[in-house]
Amino acid sequence: MLEIKPILSALWRNKIAALLIALQLALTLAIVSNASVIISDRKEKTARPTGIAVEDIITVNFQPVSQNYDMQTAVAADLDLIRTIPGVVEATHSNHFPLSGSGSASAYYNQPSQETGGEVANYYQVGAEFIQAMGMKLIAGRNFDPSDIQVADLTENRESSVVIVTKQFAEKLFPEGDALGKYIYGDRSSHPIEIIGIVERNLGGWVNWSKAGNAVFFPEMLIAEGNLFMRYLVRTEPGQRDSVFNQLEEKLSQRDPHRVIEMDTIENFLHKSYSRDNTMIKVLSVVIGLLTFIIALGIVGLTTFWINQRRKQIGVRRALGATRAAIGRYFLLENGMIASAGIALGMAAAQIANRMMVESYGQPQLPLPTMLSCALILLIVSLTAALVPALRAANISPATATRNV
Incomplete structure (x- = not known):
């Protein structure tokens, strides 16, 4: 808990970068949670039983001359x-x-x-x-x-x-x-x-x-x-x-x-009927993947940048007896605080966006468990993304930090 005050102080000095990451996380959560509920709704729709032997039926349409x-x-x-x-x-x-x-x-x-x-x-x-x-x-x-x-x-x-x-x-x-x-x-x-x-x-x-x-x-x-x-x-x-x-x-x-005959299958009809839903599932899945990757990349870049800026401070702390675990924990906690603020903001944004989509486009409502699951996943992604730079920071030796001053 003694690390929270210096972390807040460091975040205040770098408030613009921290704010951008938090806003990016908020926007990502709002999009990902609403996209997830749409995907779930479309998958449930396309998985509905048809009541007929779809894979075994041939259709014949003919018109005599x-x-x-x-x-x-x-x-x-x-x-x-x-x-x-x-x-x-x-x-x-x-x-x-x-x-x-x-x-x-x-x-x-x-x-x-x-x-x-x-x-x-x-x-x-x-x-x-x-x-x-x-x-x-x-x-x-x-x-x-x-x-x-x-x-x-x-x-x-x-x-x-x-x-x-x-x-x-x-x-x-x-x-x-x-x-x-x-x-x-x-x-x-x-x-x-x-x-x-x-x-x-x-x-x-x-x-x-x-x-x-x-x-x-x-x-x-x-x-x-x-x-x-x-x-x-x-x-x-x-x-x-x-x-x-x-x-x-x-x-x-x-x-x-003396007639024109056209043939098809019920299975083809079903695929065509659900083509828009399947396309939406694929597009939204790609969007979720890209946004998650981008937010992870941003966190890695920001954490690495901050670590490079603080190499002297890290070296001093290591010289004063700070353990590698303490250094790594510091940066993970710092990142967790940014992620938590962004996710809290994103949960509110997700509910507002979902309400507008429900009223304007008849989209399904965003269940609380879905939103919390997406929030948890993004938090895990954020901490995982910060883990590699944090481990590198923990491995900085006092002598190396001092020579780089």
Whole structure:
């Protein structure tokens, strides 16, 4: 404790340099702690279960050249053909692809003819095999039967009588529970649609949507006259996706060459959907690393500079009996005091910056444990950075210091 007074005196004489290091530490802590919470939030987001067999699903999108095209017959023939390919588990049609960044959404209600108080969900018009083709888990109720499927044109005003929904959507629309067997209604519609099944989860088409996970599935095939197109989802056995992918386009083209076929995978859709989040994680991780390195470099430089300025003083102290441990402890304590002041200032700055980010950009709040962890890490980095110069100072001999005067 007797060293604190001379340390404060020395810091006052070099107050500008000490202040700059403290401010640099404060700014680093404010940035690092907020960047850390953003990284944690993005990692948690990208690690969410999708509810489907992402790595095993192939998507097929085709549009026929002919205007007079029997879509219903073509779909039946295509799906029968696809199921004969070795490695295929199941195939189905769908109006949209999950995780693709595109889709359709609508509001649904638990009472007829409502306009407010409902829940918005991503909706799909699918075949009876959709759940198996997606690898989703049915946790309540039953799957679709082929007899549930309705084939309709855009000009027809048909509504399904049954629907399968995600657990998340069911819990939001029926917070009291037991949604199975209850009815949902479209916007201002009095037509009841019975919930016959509930699946564990499906993020739907938009992973960045605030209501991602709200999804409903109707047993329908929509045929739009004059704008013909169809989409298939093909699930393969684990490890067989690429093999099936190579055969699929060729076999579909051979069966009907008069159409344009595009193929992709759900895994690619997922990577594209999360590309911004993954980029942000990488950029912020690099920023954290660079800032930590820069602050460590600054502390090493400043401590080395001060030691070179005080070689005579160190030599005198060593001649008067100061141990190497005492010399090293002096500089570590000096650096610790600067770091502590900067970190205290940085914690306040971090909270202020986080509050602004929460209010302006909807970023997650900065938890106290995260901020304290970042503060502790920076303190350890600061002391570690000062350790090497401090050890060099401890090794200065009285004779060397005297000759350098």
